[in-house]
Amino acid sequence: MSSFDEMDAFEGASLSARAMAVRPSPYLDELNPAQRDAVERLDGPVLMLAGAGTGKTKALTTRIAHLLNTARARPNEILSVTFTNKAAREMKERVGRLLGQPAEGMPWLGTFHSICVKLLRRHAELVDLKSNFTILDTDDQLRLLKQLVQAANIDDKRWPARMLLGVIDDWKNRALTPDKVPAADAGAYDNKGIELYAQYQTRLRELNAVDFGDLLLHMVTIFQTHQDVLEQYQSWFRYILVDEYQDTNIAQYLWLRLLAGGHKNICCVGDDDQSIYGWRGAEVGNILRFEKDFPGAYVVRLEQNYRSTPHILAAASNVIRGNESRLGKELWTAAENGEKVCLIGHWDGEEEARWIGEQIEDLVNGNSPIAKRRQNSRSDQMMSEVERLDELGALKGLNSREQVLEKLKKHESFLAEAGRESLIWELTMRQQEGRSLEAAFPRFYLDEIAILVRASHQMRAFEDRFLTIGLPYKVIGGPRFYERMEIRDAMAYFRLVVSPEDDLAFERIVNTPKRGLGDKAQQTIQMTARENGVSLVEGARIAVDNGLIKGKGGAALRELIDGLARWNAMTRGPRIEVDDDSVIDDGSPMRFGAPEHTHIELAQIILDESGYTAHWQNDKTPEAPGRLENLKELVNQLDNFENLQGFLEHVSLVMDNEQDSGGPKVSIMTLHAAKGLEFPAVFLPGWEDGLFPSQRSMDESGLKGLEEERRLAYVGITRAEEVCTISFAANRRVFGQWQNSMPSRFIDELPEEHVEVLTPPGLYGGGQPTAGIETRAAEANVYNSPGWRRMQARQGQYGMSQPRESRNTVIDATAVASFTLGERVFHQKFGYGAVVGIEGDKVEVEFDKAGTKKVVSRFLTNKDDVPF
DNA sequence: ATGAACTTCTTTTTT
DNA sequence: AGAAGTTCAT
Numbered sequence: 001m002s003s004f005d006e007m008d009a010f011e012g013a014s015l016s017a018r019a020m021a022v023r024p025s026p027y028l029d030e031l032n033p034a035q036r037d038a039v040e041r042l043d044g045p046v047l048m049l050a051g052a053g054t055g056k057t058k059a060l061t062t063r064i065a066h067l068l069n070t071a072r073a074r075p076n077e078i079l080s081v082t083f084t085n086k087a088a089r090e091m092k093e094r095v096g097r098l099l100g101q102p103a104e105g106m107p108w109l110g111t112f113h114s115i116c117v118k119l120l121r122r123h124a125e126l127v128d129l130k131s132n133f134t135i136l137d138t139d140d141q142l143r144l145l146k147q148l149v150q151a152a153n154i155d156d157k158r159w160p161a162r163m164l165l166g167v168i169d170d171w172k173n174r175a176l177t178p179d180k181v182p183a184a185d186a187g188a189y190d191n192k193g194i195e196l197y198a199q200y201q202t203r204l205r206e207l208n209a210v211d212f213g214d215l216l217l218h219m220v221t222i223f224q225t226h227q228d229v230l231e232q233y234q235s236w237f238r239y240i241l242v243d244e245y246q247d248t249n250i251a252q253y254l255w256l257r258l259l260a261g262g263h264k265n266i267c268c269v270g271d272d273d274q275s276i277y278g279w280r281g282a283e284v285g286n287i288l289r290f291e292k293d294f295p296g297a298y299v300v301r302l303e304q305n306y307r308s309t310p311h312i313l314a315a316a317s318n319v320i321r322g323n324e325s326r327l328g329k330e331l332w333t334a335a336e337n338g339e340k341v342c343l344i345g346h347w348d349g350e351e352e353a354r355w356i357g358e359q360i361e362d363l364v365n366g367n368s369p370i371a372k373r374r375q376n377s378r379s380d381q382m383m384s385e386v387e388r389l390d391e392l393g394a395l396k397g398l399n400s401r402e403q404v405l406e407k408l409k410k411h412e413s414f415l416a417e418a419g420r421e422s423l424i425w426e427l428t429m430r431q432q433e434g435r436s437l438e439a440a441f442p443r444f445y446l447d448e449i450a451i452l453v454r455a456s457h458q459m460r461a462f463e464d465r466f467l468t469i470g471l472p473y474k475v476i477g478g479p480r481f482y483e484r485m486e487i488r489d490a491m492a493y494f495r496l497v498v499s500p501e502d503d504l505a506f507e508r509i510v511n512t513p514k515r516g517l518g519d520k521a522q523q524t525i526q527m528t529a530r531e532n533g534v535s536l537v538e539g540a541r542i543a544v545d546n547g548l549i550k551g552k553g554g555a556a557l558r559e560l561i562d563g564l565a566r567w568n569a570m571t572r573g574p575r576i577e578v579d580d581d582s583v584i585d586d587g588s589p590m591r592f593g594a595p596e597h598t599h600i601e602l603a604q605i606i607l608d609e610s611g612y613t614a615h616w617q618n619d620k621t622p623e624a625p626g627r628l629e630n631l632k633e634l635v636n637q638l639d640n641f642e643n644l645q646g647f648l649e650h651v652s653l654v655m656d657n658e659q660d661s662g663g664p665k666v667s668i669m670t671l672h673a674a675k676g677l678e679f680p681a682v683f684l685p686g687w688e689d690g691l692f693p694s695q696r697s698m699d700e701s702g703l704k705g706l707e708e709e710r711r712l713a714y715v716g717i718t719r720a721e722e723v724c725t726i727s728f729a730a731n732r733r734v735f736g737q738w739q740n741s742m743p744s745r746f747i748d749e750l751p752e753e754h755v756e757v758l759t760p761p762g763l764y765g766g767g768q769p770t771a772g773i774e775t776r777a778a779e780a781n782v783y784n785s786p787g788w789r790r791m792q793a794r795q796g797q798y799g800m801s802q803p804r805e806s807r808n809t810v811i812d813a814t815a816v817a818s819f820t821l822g823e824r825v826f827h828q829k830f831g832y833g834a835v836v837g838i839e840g841d842k843v844e845v846e847f848d849k850a851g852t853k854k855v856v857s858r859f860l861t862n863k864d865d866v867p868f
Numbered sequence: 869a870t871g872a873a874c875t876t877c878t879t880t881t882t883t
Numbered sequence: 884a885g886a887a888g889t890t891c892a893t
Contacts, residue, residue, distance in 0.1 A: 084882065113883045135883090212883045247882095279880065455879050460884090477881080511869095518869045553869085653883070672880050694879060712880085735878065736884040 309338025
C-alpha cells in the first residue's frame, strides 16, 4: 500500500526531467539582492525573513523554479506547504508562469492538511484507520462531543462541548495524543478533559473518521513510530519549502522537522512580526528558534518594501518596535513622498462609519485632495507599463473586462504593480480611446479600498451606513458557503447516499426537514443500531420494521430510508443481469450499467424527493429565498466534478469559495482576514483600548497577548499602499450597552512626524458634514500630537465630534426619505423592486428577484439615486 | 414533537 | 442588540 510505485504523485517523473540540462535562469535578474540570495541558497536550512510587501511569494516561487531549472529536483520531489488553499493556488499559478507551463506536476504543493490527507490515505492502517476515512467538520465534532458528554453523565453546563473541543484542539495543535498529555494539563481540567479526549479519539476510530487536527497528529505519530516510512519520505522530498512559518503550530513544526531530518534542505519563509494566530495554536517560537533547530541555518532578510509609502512604513515600523520578542527587521522603500497616515477621532461608532463612508465617496469621486494628489505617486510606472503593453499589442481588440484581465494575467510585473481590476480596465479603455492616461488617476476605485476591523461586530455599523448611502461593499471572510446550514444539510444527504454508514450525516438530517422524529425516536434508532451492531440507517430500518417507531414519524422515517436506498442505487444505474425494470435497492455488489441520471440530476432528485427543497420553499423567513439560491448554486458546483464522491472529498478540504460579482466593491474584513492582501486605501477604525488591543487578548495572554495585538496593528497598517486612515470613537455600543473608551495605546506609538491628525466634521463646521480633508487638516495642524490628543480624549473633550441631534436629523431626513406606492427602489442585498406597501418606517417591496419583503426604509434608495 | 417564550453569551478563523 | 440555546406549554 505504501510503496511509492503505487502513488500517483510519485509516478510520471520521467528521467528526462532529471537529465535536463541546466538552463540559463533569466528570472534571477528580476530579483533584488536579498531575494536573489534567498533563491540561490538552495541547499541546507534557510530562513527567509520576509517583511510585509517585500516580494516573499516572488522569492518563494522563483526558488521553486530555480530548483527545477537547475535540475536539483523533479517537480514531484519538492514539498511546498502553505496554510490556505488560496496561497497554494497562487503559488501554483506563479510557478507555472515562471516556467512557462502549467505546474501540474507539483503534487506536493498544497496546504498542510491536503498534503497530510494524501499521505494518511496511504498509511491509514498504521493508525487503525481505513484509507477511505471521512474528515469531520466542526459541526460533526461538536455533535460527537455532546454525545460523549451526555453518555459520561457529566454536567454539560460545566463542560460545554465547545470548550472541550477547544481543549482537545489545543492538545492536538501541540501534537499530544491522549497518552502524551502532561499530567499537569490533564489535571487542570479535572481529569474530565483527558478522559473525554481519549473517548473522543476512540469514537473517531470506530467511525473511521478524523478531524482536522488528526490529519497532522496521525502523520506525526506514524513518522515517529515507523522509521521506515519516515525515511522513505525524507529521501523522496529532496527540498522542502514552507510559507507563513510564523503560523505553524507544534504539530506542524514536528511534522516538518521529521521530514527535513535527513538532508535538512528546508526553506522556511515567514515574518515574526506578522504572527497573529497564537490564539489558535500558532507558535511564534518556531520561527524565533529556527537557527537553534537547524544549526548552521542561513538567514536572509527581505527588507525592501514595494508596497507602501514611506510614511505608512514608518508608522508601521514605529508601532512594531514596541515588541520585545522579535528577530528584528527594518523595512525600507525606494518610494518617495506619499500621504501621511491620517488619524481622526469620532464621537461614536456610527459617526465613524458615516465619516468613513464620506471619505470613500470623496476618494471615489475624486473630490478628495488625496485622490487629486494621487496622480503624482504611482501613476507614472503604471502608465509606462500600460504603454509598453500597448506597444506589444496586448491591449488591442479587447472589448470586455474579462478579456483584458485574461490578457494581463500573463504580465506578472504589471499585475504585481497594479493588480486592480477596475484600474486596469479604465487604463485600457483610455488607451484604446486615445484619451489621456493622466486623467485616469485622480480617482480611487471601490475595489482599491478596504476597511479592516478588529472584531467582526464592528462591521455592522459600516454595513448599515453603506446600505443607507448605497455604497457597494462586500464582507470578506464571513461564514463561508460550505459552512451554511442549508449547504451542510444538503451535503449530509449526499454523504449519506454515497456512504450509508455515515452516522453523523444521518443524525444531522433524520429530522430535517421535520419528520416528527424527536429525541425519543432518535434514541430508539441509536439503541437498535447499537444492539445490532449496525449503522444508524440500518438500525432505523430494523426499528421501523419491528414497529418500534410508529405513527407519522415511522412512516416518514420509512420513506427516508427507502429514499436513501433508492438514491444510492441511482449512483450506479441498473443492474446488468436483471432484465426487468425492478428497482435495485439492496445495495449488494453487482455489475451495473451506466447510471440513468447524471450526478447533477441525482443531487437535484435527492434534494427534491427528501423534501428538503420544499422545506425551504415553505419557509417564510426572509433568508429562505437566499438559501434556495445557495442550494441551486451547490448543485451547479457539481458540474466541476466527476461524481458525488469526488465532490464530497474536495469540499471537506477546500472550504473556500470566493465568488464575487456585480462590479467593484469596497471590502470590509477583519484584520486577520486581511493578512497577505494589500489595498491602495485602507481604513482602520476602532482603535480604542479594550477593542484594539482587545481586552480579552490581554486578559488571557498578558504581555504576549498585547504583543500579538500589536502585530495585528502592524499587519493592518502595512496593508495600505497609499492611504492609511486610523480612527477611534469615544463611545460605542457594546453588547447593547453604551461604553466609552480611550483611544488605543497603539495610537501613542504612531510617530508624530508621519501622522496627520484630522479634525472631525462638526466640531468647527457647525454640523455641516461636507468639509473636505484640506479644511480639517488645516484646522487640526495645531493639535497634531497623538499623545496630546490622547490625553485630551481622556478628559473626554477634544478629539471627538459632539453628538448632534440636529445633524442626525439632517442626515436621516434624506435617508428616511418617504417612498410612494409603486415607486421603483433599490436595495443592496435584494436588488431592484417596487414599493407595494408602507407602514411607518417599514416599506413593503416586491423585489424583482428576491420576492416580497418588508424592509426598513433607510435600506432603500430610489432606483435613480443609486450612486454607483 | 414542536413552536413560543425565556435565558445566556458574546474575538480573531483556516483546514 | 442579537443570536443561539434552553425551557415550557401545547
